[in-house]
Structures are given as C-alpha cells and as structure tokens.
Amino acid sequence: MKQILLSHGGGGEETQRLIKDLFFRYFSNPILEKMEDAAVLEINSKLAFTTDSFTVSPIFFKGGNIGKLAVAGTVNDLAMMGAQPLYMSCSFIIEEGFPFDHLEEIVRSMYEEMKKSGVKIVTGDTKVVPRGSADKIFINTTGIGRIVYDGISASNIQEGDIILVSGTVGDHGACIMAQREGIEMEGDLKSDCATLWPVVKDLIDSGIPIKAMRDPTRGGLSAVLNEWAESSDIGIEIEEDMIPVKDEVQGMCELLGLDPLTLANEGKLIIAVPEDQAEKTLEVLRDNPLGREAQIIGRAISDYKGKVILKSSYGSKRILEPPAGELLPRIC
Numbered sequence: 001m002k003q004i005l006l007s008h009g010g011g012g013e014e015t016q017r018l019i020k021d022l023f024f025r026y027f028s029n030p031i032l033e034k035m036e037d038a039a040v041l042e043i044n045s046k047l048a049f050t051t052d053s054f055t056v057s058p059i060f061f062k063g064g065n066i067g068k069l070a071v072a073g074t075v076n077d078l079a080m081m082g083a084q085p086l087y088m089s090c091s092f093i094i095e096e097g098f099p100f101d102h103l104e105e106i107v108r109s110m111y112e113e114m115k116k117s118g119v120k121i122v123t124g125d126t127k128v129v130p131r132g133s134a135d136k137i138f139i140n141t142t143g144i145g146r147i148v149y150d151g152i153s154a155s156n157i158q159e160g161d162i163i164l165v166s167g168t169v170g171d172h173g174a175c176i177m178a179q180r181e182g183i184e185m186e187g188d189l190k191s192d193c194a195t196l197w198p199v200v201k202d203l204i205d206s207g208i209p210i211k212a213m214r215d216p217t218r219g220g221l222s223a224v225l226n227e228w229a230e231s232s233d234i235g236i237e238i239e240e241d242m243i244p245v246k247d248e249v250q251g252m253c254e255l256l257g258l259d260p261l262t263l264a265n266e267g268k269l270i271i272a273v274p275e276d277q278a279e280k281t282l283e284v285l286r287d288n289p290l291g292r293e294a295q296i297i298g299r300a301i302s303d304y305k306g307k308v309i310l311k312s313s314y315g316s317k318r319i320l321e322p323p324a325g326e327l328l329p330r331i332c
Contacts, residue, residue: 002100009094009128018126019023022104024222026089031122039122041087046050046147046298048083050074054139058329059106062181063172063191065137067106067267071113072096072195074143074313076215079200080269082152083145088252089281092124093138106137117197119143141322142197149204156211162278165284166199166269167192167244167293173263174249177256189248194267197286203271206284211272213264222261224270225308226322235304238320241313262323264331272300307330 006101009015024033033037036135052073089111094103114120119188171192196215203210212232216224221243229236245260253260267290268275278296285291301309308320 003104004094004096004098004100004128006096006128006130010128013199015126022107023194025242026107027054027121027124029122030122031051031120031154032124034330039087039089041122041144042133043086043144046150048078048147050077051140051142052077053226053331054141055182055331057135057221058176059136060102060177061173061191062189064193065106065109065148066267067110069114069193070139070141071110071119072266073217073332074141075117075119076196076266077268078145079197080152080213080215081145081147082149082200082204082210083147083214084201085143085145085197087122088119089142090121090124091140092126093134093140094128095134095136095157096124096128096133097158098136103137113195116195129249130269133286149210152210152213154214154228154231156210157234157272158211159234159300159302160275161211161272162275162281162283162296163225163236163238163298164271164273164278164281164294164296165221165244166196166271166291167251167267168212168246169216169243169250169265169268170245170260171267173266173331174252174258174260176264177258178252183255183313184254184328185248186330187246187248188202189246192265192267194290196269196290199269199285199290202284203281203287206322208276208277208282208284211268211274213269213271215269217264217266217325220262220269222259222308222320223323225320228272229308230306232300235301235309236298237301237304237311238298240310242295244293244295261320266332268328275299276287285300
C-alpha cells in the first residue's frame with residue numbers, strides 16, 4: 001500500500017508530485033496553479049474572514065470524513081455571517097505512513113463539497129511529521145467570503161424575535177461518539193455534515209430580515225442560545241417539545257448520559273428573525289433539502305435576561321445551562 005513519506009513534506013520532488021498529481025487534480029484553478037508564496041485576490045467589497053482546524057477522530061465517519069468536514073465547516077462559518085464563500089486556504093499536517101488512498105479519498109470529498117458553494121482553494125501547505133507526532137491527519141483552513149447580507153450579529157436579538165432551527169440537533173456528536181465507542185445503534189445514525197450556503201442563500205434571496213444566525217457546532221444548541229441571550233441581554237424561552245431530535249440520537253444520549261442539546265452539529269443552523277417573518281422563514285427552510293425538518297423552537301422574552309429557559313409540555317420551566325467541563329473530544 002502506497003503511504004505518505006517524510007519526503008512528501010520536504011519541499012522537493014516528492015512534494016511537487018504530491019501537489020501536482022493529487023492536490024491539483026482536485027483543487028486546480030488559475031490562482032492555485034501559479035504556485036506563488038501567496039495568492040493574489042481581487043475583491044472589491046466587505047469581507048468575512050474565518051479560520052479553523054480539524055482534528056476529528058475517527059477521521060472517516062458515517063456521513064463524511066475530515067476533509068468534507070473541513071470544507072463544510074469553513075464555508076458554514078462564512079455563511080452564518082451572510083457571506084458568499086469565495087476562497088480558502090488549506091494546510092495538511094500528515095503523519096508519516098498515512099495511506100495515500102485515504103488521503104486521496106479525503107481530498108476527493110473536499111472537491112465534491114467545494115462544488116456545493118463554489119468556494120476555491122487558492123493556497124495551501126503540506127507538512128509530514130514523523131510517526132507518533134500527530135494522529136493520522138490534521139487539516140487547517142482559512143476562508144474568505146463576500147458579505148452579501150450585512151448586519152447579522154448575536155447582539156441583535158430583541159423581545160418577540162422568533163428562534164428557528166433548520167433540523168434535528170446532535171446528529172454529528174452522537175455519530176462520532178457511537179463510532180468511537182463501537183456502539184451499534186438501530187436506525188441510520190450518521191453525521192449531518194453539510195454545506196449550509198445553499199439554504200442561507202435561499203433565506204437571503206427571499207428577503208428575510210436575519211437578526212442572528214449560527215451553526216451550532218461545539219456546545220450545540222445550548223451553547224449558541226446562551227451566547228445569544230448574553231450578547232443581546234435578552235431572555236430566550238424554548239419549547240422543549242419543539243426541538244427536533246432523532247430517536248437514534250436520543251437513545252444514544254440516554255445510553256451515555258449525554259444531552260442532545262449540547263452535542264455538536266455540522267449541517268444545521270439556528271436563526272433569529274422578527275415575529276412576522278417566522279412562518280415565511282420556516283417555509284423557505286423547509287423548501288430546501290437541508291431544512292426539511294426545520295422547526296420554530298422559541299422566542300426572545302423580556303424576563304430572565306441573559307438566560308435560556310426550557311419550557312416543557314407540562315408548563316414547567318428550567319434554565320438551560322451553557323455546556324461546562326470537557327465536551328466530547330475530537331468532534332471536529
């Protein structure tokens with residue numbers, strides 16, 4: 001089996017072959033092909049800029065792999081700020097001996113995911129480290145996007161604004177934990193890893209006034225809502241029964257004593273809109289395959305400022321605390 005060698009990261013002939021025979025085969029574009037020390041970009045508008053590193057374990061999971069996750073995660077961070085994804089950098093840190101076929105599968109999945117938003121990788125780097133110095137492969141990305149809808153912020157939420165989620169929560173975190181622990185679950189438990197720009201574009205094109213928007217990754221729904229409540233100095237009341245959770249995710253959480261509201265998602269968004277736009281927002285979300293299971297889950301209230309209140313079907317209320325302590329390791 002062909003493996004990645006230290007020489008593939010040494011800058012010599014093997015590095016050039018890796019770049020041209022593998023990376024250029026999937027990532028090729030006129031900017032990248034120049035192979036300069038820095039990409040030269042022409043952008044005449046307000047920009048969004050984000051960076052992230054991906055260290056998920058296992059690197060291949062049901063619904064995706066570390067490469068798909070890296071592209072989707074970076075694109076989603078741009079999309080949540082109303083930015084059309086344009087360019088990415090991508091750096092690989094690869095452990096010596098990593099199977100070449102696995103690397104190609106990762107790169108191919110990145111290419112397929114990039115097509116969904118039109119983003120281009122225009123610069124990058126590859127390092128190969130000795131065995132034992134890294135856990136298989138790490139990927140670092142940086143994204144640049146053009147702001148096409150300005151003003152989205154966690155501090156914008158006002159009393160009466162409605163909170164929606166685009167689908168079931170906790171899918172990614174539950175999937176990763178199940179595979180890591182070798183737990184077989186009934187049903188189709190897989191990661192929701194997906195590029196959200198298409199559904200965000202639908203929302204923007206529909207003229208919906210977006211107050212706040214976020215993809216609930218580490219810390220899940222709970223982390224995002226608590227951040228919004230604090231940033232906007234507002235209370236947020238959530239109807240517990242309206243939060244969509246798959247049976248497989250709920251079962252996994254009950255088995256391990258986890259809370260699906262704190263588990264990571266990689267293909268869902270939470271959005272706050274004015275009350276009179278809630279039904280239209282729900283309709284736009286459900287018209288997109290990425291939002292078929294969207295739900296209105298709550299609203300901003302004047303009481304309990306800085307807190308998130310979870311209301312049960314029986315009318316009882318409790319505070320939804322932000323995640324604390326060690327979250328699930330290596331989920332993204």
